[in-house]
Amino acid sequence: MDRVKGKVAIVTGAASGMGRADAVLLAQQGAQVVLTDLNEKDGMAAAKSIGENALFIRHDVTDEDNWKLVVERTLEHFGRLDILVNNAGLMTMGSVVDTDLESFRLTNAVNSEGVFLGCKHAIPAMEACGGGGSIINMSSVAALHGMSFIIAYSASKGAVAALTKSVALYCREQANGIRCNSIHPDGVKTPMVAKVMSGRDTATQEEIDAIAAAVPMCEPTDIANLVLYLASDESGFVNGAEMVIDNAATITPPTPRV
């Protein structure tokens, strides 16, 4: 208990899936949490379920003014900023030849530019609070090996991995005590996976469970446990790391997966 007591976190994409699980676990472990998302209905419900240590703010991570507002309101409401989980993301399907430029740009705007903007605006706020900080960027195993059928997503997550290392180095050079790490999950049982695999915009819990039964996947809480470790002072010397959480999927020989 209380592994992040006294800390204040922003979690993007917290209306659903992993972001919601991250926010819940950080709050259970003593943090005050700002949940942000485009999805107001589910984001507000998630914040309400946590209680007075949570605040929901509608937020488009591709919009720089939105980022300024989110950081300002976090400081006004909770008085400081220690943790940023850049989790919001979307996946678009398509190979290099059948992905249109608009879709490539949108995917990279959310998954990569959103992470850049988050780091850009959180770092000065964390520095002003003193006490260092932890930035956790959600990448994917798609950044570590080629995935021919999700070219835009793969490129965006590769950018997150490289950006994370550069941010970590910048913070070390500044000696500001802020760390920045990326997480690279394989399949996680969330609406995103179900939407992509079912080819529809909505997926029921039954559909998510059926897909997860066919393809090995972890739970959002498995990722949240790693987020908690990286957010806490227990990971004080972990900086610029690519934390892979994939049950050895990326080290297996290139044979069909079961």
Ligand SMILES: NC(=O)c1ccc[n+]([C@@H]2O[C@H](COP(=O)([O-])OP(=O)(O)OC[C@H]3O[C@@H](n4cnc5c(N)ncnc54)[C@H](O)[C@@H]3O)[C@@H](O)[C@H]2O)c1
């Ligand atoms: N599920 C997986 O298997 C998996 C694997 C590796 C990485 N990831 C990454 O984990 C993160 C969370 O994914 P998830 O599986 O929980 O998906 P999810 O679809 O359940 O949640 C993503 C959330 O991001 C929000 N979002 C999308 N665009 C946004 C924007 N412009 N501004 C603010 N919020 C926005 C959505 O509304 C949604 O609530 C994503 O970055 C995803 O790429 C997922």
